[in-house]
Structure formats: C-alpha cells, structure tokens
Amino acid sequence: MEEDASLFPKKLLDDAPLVEDETDELEDPEFVLGSVPGEAENKADPRSSCPGKEQNADKRKQRPAVQDRMQASLLRRDLSHLDQLHEEKDLFIQKTREELRACRWRMGLLAKQQESVAAGLAAERAAGNMAAVGRLQEAFQRLRSELGNEGDLQAKMTAVLQDSVSAMWHMEIQERQLEDARKSARAEAPAARKCLQERGASGKAERNRLLRVRRSVYLQKEHGLRHQKLVEDAQKNHRKAVKFLKASLGRIRQQERREELESREHARRRMDAVLALKSSISANRETLRKFQAWGQAKAELAEQRAQAEKELILAQGGDAFKHFCHQRRRQELETQNRAFEEEQKLRKHEIVSRILKEEAEEARRKQRPSPARPAGRPILRDQTWSYVAAFHDGKGPADPPCCPPNKLLHSSPQLQEGRSALPQASLLVRAVSSESVQADRGSLGQEAGTLARPEIPGLWKEDCKPYQVPKEDVGQEPMGGTKTDKDVLARPAQRLRRGVTHKQVASRREFRGCPFNSKPKLVHFKDFDIGKVYKKKITLTNATYTINYCKLVGVEERLGDFIHIDFDPPGPMPAGMSCDVLVTFKPTVNKDLEGNVSFLAQTGRFSVPLKCSAKKCSLSLDKELIDFGSYVVGETASRTITLTNLGGLGTRFRFLLASECCEVDASPSVFNTSSSFTCEDKGFDSRVTTSFSEQLMAGNESVPADVPSRKESGKLDIKEKEEGRPVEEVTLTTIVTVPPNEEQTEFSLGEITEGEIGPFSTIKVPVIFTPIVPGTVSTRFKVVFKNQQCPTLYFKVVGVAIDVPVWVPKPNVDLKICMYDRLYQDSILIHTRSKAALTLNFEVCKGLQGHLELLPKTGCIQALSSYSVRLKFLPRRSLPEDAGKYFDKESRVLEAPMTIRVADQIKPVGFTVHAIVTTSDLELSPSGVDFGYCTIYEAIRTQVSLCNHSLLPQEFGFVGLPKFVDIQPNDGFGTILPLETLQLDVIFQPTKAKEYNFELVCKSEINRCFKLTCRAVGVHPLLELSHYQVKFAATSLYDTSVATLYVINSRLSMNSPTPSVPRIGLEDASPVGPTSFEFLLPPDSPITISPSVGTVWPGKRCLVRVAFRPVLPIELIHQEALQALTKEAEAKSPHSWPPTSHFQKDTATQRKDRLRQSFSLLRLQNQDRLFQASASQPLEVQKEDLMSSSQEYQAAQATLTRSFQGKFDKFVVPCVVASGDTKDRKGTEPLSFSPHNAVYLELWCPAVAPSIVVTSDKGRTIADFGDIAVGQHGIKKVSIQNISPERLDLEYSVLNPNGPFVLLNPIRKLVSGETQVLELSFSPRESVLAQEVLEVTTKRGTLSLALVGTGVASVTTCSIEGGVLNMGYVIAGESTSAGFKLQNNSLLPIKFSMQLDSLSTRSGDEHRLPQFLASPAQRTEVVGTQNYSGQSVFSVIPVEGVMEPGRAQDFTVTFSPDHESLYFSDWLQVVLFEKKISHQILLKGSARKHTMFVEGGDPLDVPVESLTVIPALDPERTEGDPQPGPPSPEAEELKPILVTLAYVQLDTDTPAPPATRELQVGCIRTTQLSAKKTVDFSLDSIASLQHKGFTIEPSKGFVERGQTKTISISWMPPIDFDPDHPLMASALLQLRGDVKETYKVLFVAQVVTGP
Secondary structure, three states: OHHHHOOOOHHHHHHOOOOHHHHHHOOOHHHHHOOOOHHHHHHHOHHHHOOHHHHHHHHHHHHHHHHHHHHHHHHHHHHHHHHHHHHHHHHHHHHHHHHHHHHHHHHHHHHHHHHHHHHHHHHHHHHOOHHHHHHHHHHHHHHHHHHHHHHHHHHHHHHHHHHHHHHHHHHHHHHHHOHHHHHHHHHHHHHHHHHHHHHHHHHHHHHHHHHHHHHHHHHHHHHHHHHHHHHHHHHHHHHHHHHHHHHHHHHHHHHHHHHHHHHHHHHHHHHHHHHHHHHHHHHHHHHHHHHHHHHHHHHHHHHHHHHHHHHHHHHOOOOHHHHHHHHHHHHHHHHHHHHHHHHHHHHHHHHHHHHHHHHHHHHHHHHOOOOOOOOOOOOHHHHHHHHHHHHHOOOOOOOOOOOOHHHHHHHOHHHHHOOOOOOHHHHHHHHHHOHHHHHOHHHHHHHOOOOOOOOOOOOOOOOOOOOOOOHHHHOOOOOOOOHHHHHHHHHHHHHHHHOOOOOOEEOOEEOOOOOEEEEOOOEEEEEEOOOOOEEEEEEEEEOOOOOEOEEEEEEOHHHOOOEEEEOOOOOOEOOOOEEEEEEEEOOOOOOOEEEEEEEEEOOEEEEEEEEEEEOOOOEEEOOOEEEEEEEEOOOOEEEEEEEEEOOOOOEEEEEEEOOOOOOOOOOOOOOOOOOOOOOOOOOHHHHHHHHHHHHHHHHHOOOOOOOOOHHHHHHHHHHHHHHOOOOOOEEOOOOOOOOOOOOOOOEEEOOOOEEEEOOOEEEEEEEEEOOOOOEEEEEEEEEEEOOOOOOOEEEEEEEEEEOOOEEOOOOEEEEEEEEOOOOEEEEEEEEEOOOOOEEEEEEEOOOOOOOEEEEOOEEEEOOOOEEEEEEEEOOOOOHHHHHHHHEEOOOOEEEEEEEEEEOOOOOOEEEEEEEEEEOOOEEEEOOEEEEEEEEOOOOEEEEEEEEEOOOOOEEEEEEOOOOOEEEEOHHHEEEEOOOOEEEEEEEEOOOOOOEEEEEEEEEEOOOOEEEEEEEEEEEEOOOEEOOOEEEOOOEEOOOOEEEEEEEEOOOOOOOOOHHHOOEEOOOOOOOOOOEEEEEOOOOOOOEEEEOOEEEEOOOOEEEEEEEEOOOOOHHHHHHHHHHHHHHHHHHOOOOOOOOHHHHHOOOHHHHHHHHOOOOOHHHHHHHHHHHHHHHHHHHHHHHHHOOOOOHHHHHHHHHHHHOOOOEEEEEEEEEEEEEOOHHHOOOOOOOOOEEEEEEEEEEEEEEEOOOEEEOOHHHOOEEEEEEEEOOOOEEEEEEEEEOOOOOEEOEEOOOOOOOOEEEOOOOOEEOOOOEEEEEEEEOOOOOOEEEEEEEEEEOOEEEEEEEEEEEEOOOEEEOOOOOEEEEEEEEOOOOEEEEEEEEEOOOOOEEEEEEEOOOOOOHHHHHOOOOOOOOHHHOOOOOOOOOOOOOOOEEEEOOEEEEOOOOEEEEEEEEOOOOOEEEEEEEEEEEEOOOEEEEEEEEEEEEEOOOEEEEEOEOOOOOOOOOOOOOOOOHHHHHOOOOOOOOOOOOOOOEEEEEEEEEEEOOOOOOOOOEEEEEEEEEOOOOOOOOOOOEEEEEOOHHHHHHOOEEEEOOEEEEOOOOEEEEEEEEOOOOOOOOOOOEEEEEEEEEEOOOEEEEEEEEEEEEEEOO
C-alpha cells in the first residue's frame, strides 16, 4: 500500500488520507486496470463545468467560513494545550510538596542528632576524653553542614512551590476566561464534524479517480520491471553457473595437487624412516661402546679387587686358590639353600591350599545327598565289561542295550583321551571310574540340551584338572584280574588305540566326508629363518550332522623335531562349533618340509596338510623380445627391461651378452645379516646380547649407503604387500654406454649391469639402441645369478636402421626466450647427400602459421650441397590457444615441429623449433594504495611490490611523480630480474589538508605503462610538536638519557588563513579552545614520557620530558642464568665419560669381543638414565625459583652487561589529540580522541655497554648488608672496574646525612682497565629496612649501586617478672641459688655480659655521704649490706657469652651472706654488646643466725647497717652457764614488730569489712645438724586482744623446715571505741627452734573515712 501511495501527488495525500473502504473497493483488478474515459474525469470534478464568475462568488462566500473554522481549530488546540499544562503543573506541585515535607522531616532528624551530639560533647569534654571530643566535634560539624544544606534546599523548594502555585492560579484564570469559548466550541463541534465529512466525501471521489489512473500506469511499469528482473535473474544465474563451474574445476585441480603432495609426503616419510633407522643404528653403536667401556671398567675393578685380596692372603701366608674355591662353593651353597627354602615355602603353601581345598570339597560332598540308584538297572561297570567282552569276541563295537553309542562317549571323555596314552589296565580303570558320572546323569539331564553349559559341572573351569587315578585304585586288580583276563582286555584296548570309528546317521542320512573343516586348509610357513619361532592358528569346525569328538593324533615323524601342536581337546562338539589348534614351527634346517597334522574324530580320521617353504629366489623378466622398430642412423632410442624377484631370498645378478662367458663373483656379500641361535638352552640375556652385538658389528662393515640390505628391503616390501601398497620399484636410469666390442656396438646397456636384487623387489635396466649402419640389427642377452638354483634368463633385442638423403644438422632450433608481439629470426641450414638436385617444400604445423613463417616456402637444393631457410617468429597473445598441444602453458615452452618435404621421397625431414615464450607484464601489487589520514607534519611510507612475470630482465621507471610523492630506492628507477619481485617504498607527505586522488605511472623499457592508483586525506592537526624526531645519545645499560620537547597549540582565533586552519581533509575547521593530548607508548618499551596526558591552551605550549633507559630483556637473562646453572650441574656430575679417542683406537676384533659380554650392561644404561633424570630435576626447580632478586639472576645480568655489544632501536610514539580540557571530563570518562587527528614522535635510541661495571659479587649492583644489630655497624666492599678505553673522573651522589649508609673512601679517578674498591658502611640506629641508591657518575654514564640493609633490634625477654629476684632467708655462712632465663627473640646472635653494681667502679662514690646518713629522698642506689669478708654477697654464672637467635640462656644467681642481716641487696644489669642495658634485676636476700624468722609489720629501722655492731644479748651469758628453765622476759631482748590496722568507715549503711594484716613465720632450711627440725610459735594475751576487737588466727602452731606459715590479724572497732584516739595493744610472740626468740608485737588500730 505504501507503493501505491507513493504514486500520487503529495498535496492530495496530505489533504485527504485514504479510507479503508476505498482500498477494499479498488482491490478488483478489472476495476483498477480499466481505462478511465474523459467524461468520467470531468464528472468527477463538478467545479470544472461552472463559469468563472460563479466560482469567484463562491470563493468570496467561503472565505469567512474558512477563517471561522481556522479560528475555531486554533481555539480548540489552545484549550487542549492549556488542559495539558494544567495537569502537568498540578502533578509537579504535588511532587514538590512531598519533597518539601521530606526535607522538613530530615531537618528535624538532623536537629535531634545535633542536640544529642552536643550533649555527648559536653559530657566528654567534662570527662577530659580528648579523642572522643575530637570525634564528636567532627560529627557536630558534619551535622551542621548537612542541616545548612537541607535549609538551603528547603528555601529553594519553597520558592519553586510558590512560583508553581502562582502559575497555577494564572492558568485557572485563563481557563475561566476561555470558558465561553469552550462552550461555543462544543456547540459548533457537530457542524464542523458534518462539514468535515462532506469535504471527505468530495475528496474521496477525486482520489478514487486518480487512484484508477495511477494504478493502470503502475501496473504497466510493474510489468516492464518484472520482465527486466527476469532478464537480470537469467544473467545472474549464468554468472553463478560460471562461478560454480570455476569452483569445481578449482577443487579438481586442488585435489590433484593434494594427491601430488601426498605422494611427495609418502616419499618423504620413507626417507625419514630410513634416516631414523640409520640414526638408531648409530645410537646403538654408541650405546654398545658405552657398555663396552663400563664392562671393561667393571671387570678391571673386579680383577683389581681379586688381585688385592689374593696378595693379602699370600702376605698372610694362606692359599689364595683354596680360599677362592671355598668362597665360590660357599656362595653356591648359599644360593642353593635360599632356592631350597623358597621351594619349601612354595610347596608348603601348595600343600596347605590343597588340604583346605580338599576339606572344602569333602564338606560340600557330604552336604549334597547321594541320588538313589534305580532298581534293576545295570551299573556302568557291568556295561563296560559286556562291551569289552563283545568286542573281544569279534562282534564289533556293539552298543550296550541301555546306553546309546554317543552317550557312552559323552559320559566319559577321559576314555577318548586315554586310548593311545594309558596302559591297558588304566583304560578299564578309567571306564570303571566313570561310574560316578553315569550315576549323576539324572541331575544333569536338564543341562544336556544347553550348549552354553558343560555336561559335567566344573569341566570348563580354569582350575578344573583331569581326573587322576588314585594310587590305591591303580594297584587293585579288576574283576577277573587273571592273566587270561588281561589278554582278553589287551586286544580290544589295542583296537581302541588304533581308532574306533562309528558311522554317523542323522535323518536317515549317513555322513560321508571329512568330519572337520580346517581354516586355513593348508598351513604354510613361507620364507622362514633358522632359529626363529613361527606360530599359526588352525580353526577346526565340526562339519558333521550331530555331536562329534576331535582328538589329536600327531604329526608325521619327519616333522616331529620342528612342529609342535598345542591342542586342548574340547570334548563333545555340536555341529557347527569350532575349536582352535596352535601350530608352532621352529626350523633348525634350511630345507622345505611337507606333511600332515593328523586328528581322530568319532566318524574317522582326518588331517590338515602342512608345508614349510624356505626362502627361494623366483626371478623373471617382463619380456623376452625388445623390438625398437625403425630408427634413422645417428638417432638414439631407449627401452627398459624389468627383472622381478617374487621370492623371499635375494641374490646377485649380472647382465651379459649371450656369447660372453663370465662367472658371477662368488665373494661374500657386503651385506651381513644378524646371526641366529639354534641352541635351545641359551638364556634370554645371551641371545639378545649376541644377536644385537653381531648385528651392530655387521653394520660397522663397509656398506654402500645407497643400496639397502637384503633383510631390510625384504621386510619393507613384505610390509608394503601386507598393507596393500605396491612394492616400490628400484629404477636405475643412469645411462652410460658400455665400450663397444668387435662384434656389435648398436645395442648397449645402462651403467649398472650387475648388483643385488632383494626379496620381493624389481630392477629396471635400460637398453639403448644407437643405429650406425642402415639395416636390421639383433642381439641376444642373458642374465646370470650367483644363486646356483636360479636358471639363466635370456632376452633378445631387435632394431632397424634407415638412412635419409636430406637431413638437418640442427634438428632442434632453439630461439631461447621470446616475448609476445616482438619479432625473432633465425637461419635453418639443410644438407643433402644426394647426387641430384632436389626440390624442398617447407611446411609449418597447423595452428602456428600466424606466428611462425619459413621463407622461402619452396626451394631447390643442389647435389651434395646445403640450403639456408629464414625462420621468422612473431608470437601473438593468442599463441597458447592457437598452438594447442605444441605449447605447454605451465612451463611456457613451445615445441613446434617443422616439416621439409622432399620430392620423390616418402618420408619427410623434420626439425623442431624450441622457444620459451614469456610475457612482458609488470604487476604492481596492490593495484591501489590508500594512505589513509596523514598529517602535514609527517610522511607515510608504504611498500608496493613490483613483480616481473617475464623470464627476461626489464628496466623500469616511475615518471611524472607529483611533488608530495617520492619512490625509493633509486627514485623509482631500476632493473628487475626475471620472475623477481621488488619491494618499493612509496612515501607520501601532504602539503595541506585536503583529499588526494592521483595515479603513479611505471614505464618499462619497451614503453609499456602500468598505473598505480593512490588516495589519501591530508590532516592539519590541532597540536604540533617542537621536534618530531629525537635522537638520543649513546646510553649505557641501566642509565637514563633525557630529552625535552614542547607540545604547541599555535592557533589563536578562527580568522586565520584557510590553509593553516586545523581540519581533517575537507571537513569543518576545528574550534578554538583548550586541546588535550596523550602519548601512547608501545608495551615493554624503555621509553618514559612525562607528562603523557595534558591540555594546551590556545597560544601556549607544554613541556614534555622523554626519558630513555635501556635494559636487558628478562628472557635473555633467564636463558643465561639457566645455562650457568646447567654448566654447574654438569661440573658437579660424578660420572665422566672416557674420551672418544680411546674408542677410535679399538680394532674391530676388540669391539666384537667386548660386545659379547654379559647382558648386565643394560642395567648400567638404566642407572645412567635415572641419574640424568635426577640431575634434571634441580634445574627445573631452579628455573621455577629464578627471580630478579636471586644471585643467579644478578650474575647472569652482570655477565650480559659486560658482553653487551650495543643495540639500536627506533620507536614511533603516536600522540592523539582531542578538543577540550582533561579536567572537564566526568570521572574516568575518556576524551573523544580522533585516530586521524594525531601526531607522531620518532625516537632513535642507541644503547651501549656501560663504562663502569661491578666486578665483585658476580657483578651484582646491589650491596646487601643483611641484618645488622642496632648500634652496630657493617662494612661492605664493592669493586668497580673501568672497561672503557679512557680515563674517567668519578662523582658520587650525596647520601642521606642522617641515614645509616656512609661511603668511606670516595675514589675520584679511574684509569682504563683499573679496578678499585669502594668501602660502604651501614650503621642502623633503629629496627627498620634501609634502602638508598649511590650513583657513580662519569661523563660516559652513571652506575647505580643499590644499598640495602636491615637494622635488627636486640630483643630479649627475661623470665623474672617485676624485675626483682628475692632469694629469701638463708643461714649466715650458708648459700642458696636461684635461676632465671633470658630468651633471644631477635634474628641475630647477641653478645651479653652481666654486671653487679656492687662490683662496678664509679668515680663519684668517694665524695658522697654514706647511705645511712643521707635522707630517704636522697638515696638513689640499691646496693645494700655487703659481706664483711669483702666477697660479693651475690654472684651470677655465666658472666658473659653469646646467645644464638631464638635460643634461651640459663643464669644461676648464688646468695652467700657471711653475717646476719635483713637488707642484703644488689643491682644486676644485663648489658648487650657492651653498650646497651636491656634488663635490670634487683637481687634481695636476708640472713639469720638461727632457723626461725618473722616477716611482716611496718618497718622500724633503716635498710642499712650502722658503723658499729651491737650484739643483741650478752655473749657471756649466752655462752656461759645455761639454765634449764626458760629465761625471764625481762632478761631477754624483745624485738619489736609494729602492725598498723586501718578500718575504713563507709558512709553507707552496709557494714565495712574488717581491717586485716598478716605476719609470716618461717623456718629456714639448713644443712646444719639440729635436734629440733621444726619451729614452734605462740602468741599470748589473746583474750585481751579479742576484747579490743582483734582476731588472730592461728595463735600458735609449728612450721616445718623450708616452709612459712601465715598469721592473719583482723580488727573490728568495738562499740566503745573512740574514733579520735587510735587503739594500741601489744602481745608477745615467742619462737622456739634451735633457740628461743621473743617478739613484742605492737598493734595500732584506727578508723578512717572512705572516699
């Protein structure tokens, strides 16, 4: 329908759209195609019949109506638009109000959060938590900013809402104003609709008329288009058919080429197989040489050991021979014992398994019920006796009445096997023993009809063995076991052994013929070798009507030594079933054998013929007569005769004349076959070794490389015959004439007339006929053979020589190489031997008459003279089609036969014109070049191939080149050789931005033109570079060269001249503004550009830094490192082969002797393979672990750096350009870079070897100090060498002055070839990994040394917690020890020393006051009481040493006081590396004269001793008269103990806990003898203390040695306690041990208020 509508004027279609009814009405083809008369057209337009005045009047009347209708339509459109705006504005106001409510809700929520944060801030500030205060302040600021943002948003939304409401009000006012117009429009709507319908009806009639007219025109056009389409389709189908035909021809040619390639590939595979065989033989020779060397070395070593042992025995005076004999016998005895023990074990296992099996069978048999024997039925023994008696009487093999003949055989298959092997008595015994089988036939009757089940259960099992007659049964005499009975049984047994046959009748037909069919019918062993074993399988199929048996009789006696038959009798075989027989043939004599393999069936004997054929020669010729026919004197002809050997044995042959008498050379063949073994008792090792060695020794002989051996060729030919491929023929095509003899010289043979013909191969020998004298010639040849059994073969050769009076001395006219459409001439000379003048007619072959011409066409040659003819050759383009068979299109060779017809001569004289016709075409590939987009600042180079299809060289040149194009080399001129393809560079450099379309013309020397079409688009880029080519100076490896350039934006305004305006071709000019660029570097390039991305403003430029740092490829470094690792592995290999020259000196006899050694050499080869596999594994592991930080990688990198010869690279870096600023893009959105609007930067990067290299540490440029303890220092020496040819001045970069690295000896000058050592120091101050780079700068480059070191802190841990070691109480004069540990947690060994303050010397101690005179605040030292003897109270072991990483050191502290004191103390310091103090330990201890002590209470004295010693008691009284009773308290010294208790009074109503203190009563462990081992204690005045609120538990008790006991004291204030006055009470504490001591304990209690 769209096509129909397109045929009408646009105006009509717009004014009145088509109605569906009209389309349905016009679907009738008769109505549409009918012609429209002119009257109908006039009637269709009523206005055409009215006069002009009436039309003008109607128009004036219609104008107001039209205007009213237009106004009404505009009013309706405004009203509908106003309604739409009203709805949109209403929806917008609703959304705005919802967003405003959401904004107010968020503001309220933020205000609440702000209040809570302010409260938390005030609380945290009051608590002094500054971290929380900072965090809450940040949260408060964030909430305040969010609240401000929400307020701004609310204000904006409020303003927008007010504007929308006011606009809504205005729209409602307008709607009310237009309400009257809306009502009037609604009233006028029916009238307008009616008017519109009337207009539609009038327009409908007009459109129908026009549709009919247009439809008829359209159908006519469609008919023409359909006809044109049919013509085009026919042409298109023709083209497709031609295309498919070409494709089919192409596929056929492709298939032919594929077949040719396959044949070539087949030949190549055969050659590869021969080469592989040759390489395998060479490898085996080398392996045997290795075996020989190993065996010789092993034998020499064994001989040396034996000789040494012999000398030792002789030196001791013993008999060496006797010792060796005993040793050998002892070894043999041990071997026999071991073998006997193993055999005993195996027998024991077999006996046990057999016993278990028999027990299981016995139990199974007992469980199975025995079947009842039917009454009145004879047993099998009676049947057998009756059968034997009948047979003995001569009645024939009559069957028992109760058992058919076949059933007897079915029931006892052992009877069939025992007819020829067992003695007479055993036959009967076997028959009798079958009674049990006959008895069970009732149970087996159900399985008898199934072929897949045995008749006897277990018969087909692998472990089922034939029944063996027990020994006790063999010795029993049968019934009637007299001599007469034995004689009676002997005669039928003999007949049974001879063979009992039965006639087989089925369906009243008796079977006749061979009972079993053999497949194959003839067992033929062809072409056997002595010593090898051949096996063939025979399938015997039962061809009788019913079940039959088959038994092996054997082979003939003369074949018994060579043929072995493996046949397992299958038992009863149904008809059609088959069994297999394995025939093994092991030849020991080389002669033909024939015989039969005999079998015995139930119906009679049969046999399978057997034939063994030795290798023979079966030689024949393909023809006995060779007729050459007639040939002109002086010509040469050749025929081929084929000698074929169809046998499996090769021989030597020789072609001779029948008159010659020559013996074939009887010398041994140059081809030796491997020897074979005929002895059966040789082991596998000896057979393999000898066969393999002799084969290789035969290969070492002089063998012609081009002639295969008989054995190999035979194997290959047999294999090809088995695969169905034809035997490849050996053709000897080299033709050399045998020197002529006196009798005949016309016939001769090829170069090789004798040689070796292998089995199943052919030899082709050419026979050459060269006529000398006209006439008939015949010769008889013969072929003699070395093998005497081969008869001599004869063949005859016949030929006729003729003579012609006219001849051409040059029968072949060679015009060399000729071009099309060019003239070539030559002269043909003709001779005659006739004595009369002859007329000659010259004829050109048909088809070449338009190309070749002989002038004159007729001539007369005089007697005994010569004649010259002019030859003109002008080849046309149609020569390949006109010449036909005379022209080879592939090789372009023309062989045109010319004929000279002589008068009165039947045979014409011919000669041939040879020419190679070639074209003069030059081909430019590609035919068109599209340079694409190219900027005016660069040039694009593309390669064009110029191919010379001619066989002659041609000169060429490109002429008329435009200025913006250049062709190189030689500016587009030169000479192109035949069939050569030259690569020409076409360089295009535009001068302005426009589109280029031009042609390049190439002319040849014969003025032929060849055109090359080119097109390109010139681009003026937005940016330009200050330099488009940067040439770096020669840069050393791992050094950096830097160059700078500018990216320029030179455009300032749009008013610049047209040619300089940036544009792409003829597109619009680019706008003025900021322009961005980006350099796209190639991957893995040594180039760095900074900045690579940027923006350039108009009239500005941007500085770009380009850096070049050459490095070595990682793959090359890995390869060098792996090679070094391989060399190290080979150097560490313990196996080393002896030099090859040692083997070259061995003679052939020595090699043969060594090759006959034992086969144990193969084990050495396996060991060598295992060693190689184990050696290759570390290399694979090292390859995986090889990283850039490894030493092997660094060493390989240094080696390659020193041997670096230099390298030059050229890089082209594109710089893409885009309008706009990079900052204006959104996020990661890239700018719209145009690939055409780009500039290119060319970099020349030469790399050279460095002038200074590191020679120490395998050339590594990393000085790794490793782990150094903090506070220590390490020194590293680095050797540098000047490998440049000049003297260099060195400068060094500045190291971090606060860093740990220091250069100790900066060297300023370095002579060529000189090596100096740089000393570097590393002194870490903290535990951190330090790295710095030291640059050694010269005028030729920079050497960077990476300095790496790790500072390791000395971390140790002590087992003493709190830093105090209390030694406890000790008896004065005794000592005690305690231990602790120090753990080294660092990675370095730590040197330590232990220092005691009491033993250290301090210079300021002399001017200080004594400790007991100084105030407690001024006391700073902790060294307490010391011994009176001057020896140290405390001692530590060990004093100094080294702690290994991760290990612990045990220390022992000994406390040895010499007097009584409670204040022994000292300060122990652990000093690391004689500098750092890591731990300080306070050592404490107390000494008493007696074993008891009391601890606790408040201190009442100073911790130092006075200058005088005041004894506690009177020594006279203490040592004088002892009193038996206890001393009075007044006489004893009371030692005070102050115990202060503070009761904490709480404000709450809950009662406070009592105030508590503790006293410790202890007994010191001592080595002194004492009558009392414990210490008793008691506290008096307990009742008064309890009255005052004190509670003491326990008040009395005893303490064991080395233990302490706690006395707990608690106090609760009594009711009458006055808080303003402390409570004081006292009690006596008595201790009784070796002495008695009394302590006065003073209790002071008070009440304090709590916090």
